[in-house]
Amino acid sequence: MDARRTFQVDLAGLVDLLSHHLYASPRVYVRELLQNAVDAITARRLAEPGAPGSVRLETAGDGLAVTDTGVGLTEAQVHELLATIGRSSKRDDLGFARHDFLGQFGIGLLSCFLVAREIVVETRAAGGQTVRWTGYDDGRYLVEALDDDRPVGTTVTLVPRPGARSWFAPATVLELARLYGDQLPVDVTVDGTPTTGAVVGAPWDAAGVRAWTAYAERTMGLTPFDVIPLSVPEAGLTGAAFVLPQLVNPAHRGGHRVYLKHMLLAESAEGLLPEWAFFARCVVNTSELRPTASREALYKDGLLESTREALGDQLRGWLVRLGRTDPRRLGEFLRVHHLGVKALALHDDAMLDLVATWWPMETNVGRMTLHDFRERHGVLRYTATADQFRQLAGIAAAQDLPLVNAGYTYDTEIIERLAQVDRSVRTERLDPSDLATRFEVLDPGIELGLRGFALAAQRAMDRLGCEVVLRAFEPATVPALYLVDRETAFRQELRSTRDKVDPVWSDVLSALDDRRADTRPQLVLNHRNALVRRVTVLPTADLVELAVEALYGQALLLGYHPIRPADAALLNRSFLGLLDRAVPTDPEDGA
């Protein structure tokens, strides 16, 4: 005996699955109905090219009727296609989706049960009799032959579920039909109002910038900085990328408006552009990319990947072209989107060149591009933090050292990458302690005369692990500089972090620390500065200490160095000490 049986399907359970796990919202029911109507018209036109193509949605009573001029179904087809979940007429003999059609899974009609308790399909195929199929949400269905002579086509009528009536409000149906179907190549009306064609269409093939701009304003509420036409023939894709007029957060990946065979798939699809292209939003129509079963996103496959690359190339091409033909406009673009372009430059030579040629950077000899800086000054000398630039820009300029502020995001990497890509590019990261080697040493006679001062000053600074050096440098207005080499600065920061974190991290950080490698930070006093010269001849060691401590504190603050507790205590002491000496004592006050 053959023990094989057929699965039973619990329709209520399946509808629940669809509504809670497959579709994001019941609103997709309008899309599925439109899609079936359009596919039926396509099927009819395959045999009868001049056949009418219209879809009428009518919100009579509290339900909805959708009438199409498509192929219709024979009674046998009704039994086969409507009564079997997962059966579709839109797949070929091998079970692949047929290219002409939108549907493929054989579950679309089921989605109507998200909002309807009853679905009635009245349909007539050419040469056949009208058939009425009534499906109930408990899984029963009824098929009857009708004796009427309606034109070839189908009317699907939905009887709302209690609680789902709002999905059938005329304004809602109109809005949804427009949303999903405004690009369909057939006439769709909702209660007589057209929703397709020139009224709200996208200018797919007209492709004029003005038409696209108007489209972007209408659908995305933005006036693009520019419109880049897109085309990827292997994906049957055409459309446009809108360059955003404002800065967007790179972490917030914007979605794209994707139409699949002219039916809206998603208003915010991801994965169509490479991540770096966050300055653009697309609207595209594709015939070859595949939808996920919920039809709300693109299926991630090799074709999507190669399409993404091709679209990335088209955006990159636009940027490079703009650099060649309209640098002023490229400048405007970069002012808004430089972060994205710089991120791109880390991997892409054309973008690297674009940034080096067109992006003006802050330098201590005025704003200029890296390209111009190199032409004028040879070596790309830079500081890796903006604080260091602020501290050293003026001093370096006075020593004739042109300096780029590479403290902004990606700038250091970009400069270093320039040297990797082109061996003739020389770069140099300025180490503050190297700067001291460019300062003039004092005349040995003068130096000898200041020995007493130097000893007292060094005594004051020993407590802070700092070495006092006397030099002469420009600008003379700067009395003192606190210079610490890069490695030591790093370890100092590590130590101050370690003091603040919990023991586990503290141990990890200790392992990175090697005090023996520390070089002592230097307090460089400027003998060209009049105040410093006066300090060097102060009569007592006490006063020298106070004054040197004050100069130290000022140099720390000026250089944006971190203030440790010991520094704060010292600043306090020297400030109050100096104040005490500056303010006359009150004769009345015994103290």
Ligand SMILES: Nc1ncnc2c1ncn2[C@@H]1O[C@H](COP(=O)(O)OP(=O)(O)OP(=O)(O)O)[C@@H](O)[C@H]1O
């Ligand atoms: N308006 C219609 N006119 C003619 N045939 C229809 C109509 N609506 C549905 N059908 C038939 O019913 C079948 C099942 O429809 P259903 O919407 O469930 O799945 P599908 O459109 O094939 O695939 P998908 O789940 O991807 O939408 C279709 O393949 C089609 O043959």
